Amino acid sequence: MKKIGVLNQGISEVIAGMGHGDQLVIGDCGLPIPQGIRRIDIALTPGIPGFLETLCVVLQELEVESAVIANEMEAVSPKMYEGVKALLGAVPIHRCSHEEFKKKNQKAVAVIRTGECTPYANIILHSGVNF
Secondary structure, eight states, X not given: XXXXXXXXXXXXXXXXXXXXXXXXXXXXXXXOOOTTSEEEEOOOBTTBSXXXXXXXXXXHHOOEEEEEEETHHHHHOHHHHHHHHHHHTTSOEEEEOHHHHHHHGGGOSEEEEOOOOSTTOOEEEEEOOOO
C-alpha cells in the first residue's frame, strides 16, 4: 500500500502519467464533464470532499506551471478565490469566462469531480516540469 501522497488510485495514476503542458481539472459537483474525458469522481455528499482540500492534496504531487479559473470566481465566490490564490502562491493564474472554461476543459487529461457546491469552484492546472 502507498505510504504518502495521493491515495486515490485514479488521481495518482493520472498525475504520474502527465507530461509538460497537460491539463488536469478539479471541479465542483456541477461542472459539466465532456464525453471522452476521464472522470475521477470523488464526490461523496454535498461539500465532501471540498474543492480547496482537493486542490491542496493535488498540489503536493503535481508540478503546476499555470492555472486557469473563471472570471466569475472572484466576484461570486471571493473566499474560494482567496483560497486558490493562497494555495497556488507564485503560480500564474489566468482567467476566462465560465463558458470559455467549459470549452477549455475538453482538452483535459482528466476531471476530478469534488463534492464542492460553491459556484465557480473549478480550476484547470497546467502541468509543469520540476527540473
